[in-house]
Amino acid sequence: MSNERHLVIVGTGVAGTSAALSARAIDSDIKITLIGAEPHLPYDRTHLSKQQLAPNADLTKSLLTPGIKFEQLNIDIRTGVKVVGVEPTKRTILLESSDRISYSSLILATGSIVRPIPPGWGVIQDEHLHCIRVAEDSIRLRSALRSAKKIVVIGSGLIGLEVAASARERGIDVTVIGTGSRILTRSSDPLTAKQIENIHRDRGVSFRLGVSVDNIRRLASGELAVSLTNNSVLIADDVVVGIGVLPNDGLARASGIGVNNGINVNSFGQTNYPDIFAAGEVASFTTSNNRPPFRLESWRHAQDHGHLVGANSVTNEMREYKENSSFWSDQFQHRIQGVGVIPEEPHEVIVRSYDDGAHLSIFIGRDNRLLAVVGVDCSKDISAVGRLVGHRVNCSAMTLADKNQPLGSMVKSILKSIKQEEKRNV
Amino acid sequence: MAANQLVLASVKDVPLDDVIAVHVAGHDLALYNVDGKFYASKNVCNHGNARLSDGFLDGDVIECPLHGGCFNVVSGEPCAPPVTHPMVTYSVDVVDGLVVLSAPEELERENV
Numbered sequence: 001m002s003n004e005r006h007l008v009i010v011g012t013g014v015a016g017t018s019a020a021l022s023a024r025a026i027d028s029d030i031k032i033t034l035i036g037a038e039p040h041l042p043y044d045r046t047h048l049s050k051q052q053l054a055p056n057a058d059l060t061k062s063l064l065t066p067g068i069k070f071e072q073l074n075i076d077i078r079t080g081v082k083v084v085g086v087e088p089t090k091r092t093i094l095l096e097s098s099d100r101i102s103y104s105s106l107i108l109a110t111g112s113i114v115r116p117i118p119p120g121w122g123v124i125q126d127e128h129l130h131c132i133r134v135a136e137d138s139i140r141l142r143s144a145l146r147s148a149k150k151i152v153v154i155g156s157g158l159i160g161l162e163v164a165a166s167a168r169e170r171g172i173d174v175t176v177i178g179t180g181s182r183i184l185t186r187s188s189d190p191l192t193a194k195q196i197e198n199i200h201r202d203r204g205v206s207f208r209l210g211v212s213v214d215n216i217r218r219l220a221s222g223e224l225a226v227s228l229t230n231n232s233v234l235i236a237d238d239v240v241v242g243i244g245v246l247p248n249d250g251l252a253r254a255s256g257i258g259v260n261n262g263i264n265v266n267s268f269g270q271t272n273y274p275d276i277f278a279a280g281e282v283a284s285f286t287t288s289n290n291r292p293p294f295r296l297e298s299w300r301h302a303q304d305h306g307h308l309v310g311a312n313s314v315t316n317e318m319r320e321y322k323e324n325s326s327f328w329s330d331q332f333q334h335r336i337q338g339v340g341v342i343p344e345e346p347h348e349v350i351v352r353s354y355d356d357g358a359h360l361s362i363f364i365g366r367d368n369r370l371l372a373v374v375g376v377d378c379s380k381d382i383s384a385v386g387r388l389v390g391h392r393v394n395c396s397a398m399t400l401a402d403k404n405q406p407l408g409s410m411v412k413s414i415l416k417s418i419k420q421e422e423k424r425n426v
Numbered sequence: 427m428a429a430n431q432l433v434l435a436s437v438k439d440v441p442l443d444d445v446i447a448v449h450v451a452g453h454d455l456a457l458y459n460v461d462g463k464f465y466a467s468k469n470v471c472n473h474g475n476a477r478l479s480d481g482f483l484d485g486d487v488i489e490c491p492l493h494g495g496c497f498n499v500v501s502g503e504p505c506a507p508p509v510t511h512p513m514v515t516y517s518v519d520v521v522d523g524l525v526v527l528s529a530p531e532e533l534e535r536e537n538v
Contacts, residue, residue, distance in 0.1 A: 018507060068510060300494060307507055328492050330475075337491070379480035383491040387482060408444055408482070 005030045007313055008093060008101055010083050010251070011109030012036025013045060015280025015302040017064050019107050019310030024073050027314040032075045033101065039080040040135055041065075046299050049159050049242075050330055052138040053145065053166040059135055086255035088273045105313040107277045108252055108263055109306060112245035112297065122215040128224055128238045129216065132159060133245075141240065148172050148237040152226050154213055155242035156183035158329045158336075161196065163240050164205050165331040175206040175234055177226070182209060187327065187338060189349060189361045192374050199334055199376075208232070247282045247295055260284060262295045267320040269309035279309035285321075296341075298327040324389045337379060339386030340372030347371060350397045352381070352407070360385065362400055368392045384411040391418055431526040432533075434466060434518065440525065445488060445499075447479035453533050455516065457525060458499045460486045464525045465499045468514040472537040478513075511537065 007023055007030050009016045020034045036042070040059065047062035070077040085094035086108075092100045114131045130141045141163070145151075151167050153160045156178030164174045176183070184193040197207065214227040216239060226234045247262035258264040258272040262284030269277045278284075280302035284293040296305075304323040312318040326339040342363055353359040360375025360382055370393045373385040384407050393414055399405055434448045440459040447469055448455045454469040456478040467488075469477050476492040483489075487505060489496045495509030502515040514535045517528040527533070 021507065065508075065510070300492075303493065303508060326494075379477070379491045383480060383482040383489065406441065406444075409441065411482075412443065 004102070005104045006102060007032045007105045007107070008103040009034045009107045009109060009310075010093070011107075011111055011280070011282075012038065012040075012042045012077070012079065013109060013111045013280065013302060014042070014064060014299055015111065015282075015306035015309075016107065016109035017042040018303045018306030019109060019279050019313070020070075020075050020077075021065070021068070021073070022307040022310035023314045024075060026311055028074075030104075030314055034070070034075055034077045035081050035083060036077070036079045037082045038134060041077070041079065043135060044299075045133075048132050048135065048138040049162040050166065052135070053142050053163065055142075055146070055170070057138070057142060059139075083251060086251060086257065086276070088256060088276060091275065103275075105275050105277070107269075107279055107309060107313055108257075108271075108282060109279045109302075110248040110251060110282045111302075112281045113248045114241075115244045115246050117241055117243075118213075120215070121213055122217055126218055126224065128222075128236075130238060130240045132163070132240070132242065141238070144238045145170055145172060150174070150236050151238045151240060152177060152224075152234050152236040153240045153242065154226070155244070156180065156185075156207070156209065157242060157244065158184070158187060158327070160240070160242035161200065161331055162329060163242060164200060165203070168200075168203050168205050169332070174204075175208060175236075176200070177211060177213065177228065177234075178207065178209045179212050180209065183207070187342075188336070188374050189342060189363070191349075191351060191359070191361055192336065192376060195357070195359065195376050196331065196334070196336060199332055203332055208234075245281070245297060247284065249282055249284075252278070252282075260293050262293065264293065268312050268318040269305065269321065270312075277309045277313050279306045283309075296325040298325050300326045324386065326386060334377055335379060336374070336376050337382045338372065338374035339382060340370075340389035342374065343371045348397070350400045352378075352401050352403055354378070354403050364393070364397075368394065381407045384408045387411055388414060391415075431519075431521070431528070432530050434525045434527060437464075437520060437523050437525060440464065443483060443485075445479050445481070445483045447477060450527070451530070451533060456488070457518075458483060458486075458488065460499060464518050464520060466516040466518050466525075466527070467497070467499060467502060468535075468537070471495060471509070472511055472513055473509045513537075 042064040043062045044064050082096040084096050092102050114133045150173035153164045153176045168174045182193045211228045211230045224239050249259045249263050252263045253259040263278035265278050265283045286293045328337045348364045350362040358377035360378045363372040365371045370388045445458045448457045456467050456469040458465045471490040473495050480491040481489045487496050496506035497513045502512040516532045519528045
């Protein structure tokens with residue numbers, strides 16, 4: 001075993017890439033190897049359900065770090081390389097090629113895999129049945145959308161709706177199926193969800209909500225027939241499935257690294273082996289209050305967590321992860337954004353609406369703590385209120401809801417008083 | 427005022443410690459008021475599809491509303507990932523209560 005300091009990062013998504021850059025920024029000497037199973041340079045996965053579905057899309061326009069030359073940063077990036085094992089006691093990883101690489105620190109940033117299509121649905125291997133996770137999925141769907149006249153989207157979350165909007169903008173007939181009584185059950189409150197649903201309906205997207213898929217079969221015509229649990233059948237040229245993701249934690253599990261709905265990490269990003277870290281969507285956090293471990297699925301979390309864990313992996317002065325999760329989604333000409341996680345426990349929702357239809361919903365917990373904010377076409381307000389997530393706010397609901405009182409200055413004065421209070425308590 | 431100066435806004439239209447969007451000569455600019463001093467930059471973040479005027483101005487640092495990248499609005503230098511390149515900035519002056527571009531030719535500056 002060599003004594004060389006060597007940071008090995010598995011995964012070239014935003015978490016892994018961000019970890020490599022942040023480690024390099026604070027340690028110019030350590031050897032860094034960034035390994036990705038995909039054959040591409042790191043690209044922005046959030047583009048796959050949006051920009052990459054446009055007729056003239058080009059993957060080189062969706063690179064994660066345009067203008068960054070990994071070799072100039074002395075980061076050895078190895079794409080199209082699959083890691084098949086980790087040997088924590090030997091501090092080596094095993095590649096599919098049977099080569100071994102020694103590390104002094106290892107970061108697993110293996111992200112997510114799409115939730116498999118339930119076997120009960122039938123068929124399931126069909127060139128007109130799509131999921132979206134990697135660049136090749138988008139290329140295949142983009143090509144299908146060139147000739148499709150009607151598609152069915154299974155899943156009414158952000159990915160499903162982004163695909164629906166992209167297809168509808170091409171004039172394709174789109175029906176979205178959702179098992180919930182409303183769309184966006186995880187990421188949005190009922191008001192925000194209704195507004196997004198209306199935006200889609202106004203543009204001609206149809207919805208079948210509160211139903212599930214019973215089976216999918218291929219017709220002699222080549223079309224796909226999607227049978228629903230309410231006995232109706234939808235016929236489509238192509239079917240897109242967006243029913244969520246699972247943590248890609250098989251490598252860790254097989255290697256004896258602690259796993260429970262993702263790779264278990266502490267607040268520094270460390271697994272049960274102190275020199276093995278996990279970052280981004282695959283990392284599973286345990287909170288103190290007896291809740292099941294949770295993961296965060298968003299670009300911003302992957303970047304922020306990757307950045308922190310990358311730094312922690314090369315320093316003795318590790319920092320704890322404290323960032324709030326945030327997300328955005330562009331559909332038609334509208335932007336949905338949110339910061340924080342909509343709580344399951346009882347809370348109050350304060351809504352601020354503007355005359356142009358934009359609005360934001362602010363979630364306040366029982367102890368006056370601001371827990372989350374979600375809204376549509378309110379980027380500036382959400383950027384401001386997002387700063388308050390996790391803090392107690394003592395301004396009245398009426399003030400927050402009053403569209404005539406600028407939120408930015410309100411937030412700044414609240415942040416100021418929070419800082420003063422923190423000083424007093426030190 | 428020199429004939430070739432372009433007016434961005436009236437001083438009173440840019441709230442203290444805030445940022446607004448300004449359209450001038452076909453360009454989309456962000457105009458910042460940091461403690462009573464004015465600064466201008468290209469409005470679209472050089473990292474992605476977001477406008478800095480929708481971001482949060484914290485002292486002299488503007489945070490992009492989508493990816494969280496930060497720039498110092500005085501120097502244009504990046505100060506938080508994912509942004510890695512300086513943003514394009516423009517020199518401004520205050521003349522008779524108006525914020526004007528001191529060097530309109532700077533509008534031709536492109537992102538690096």
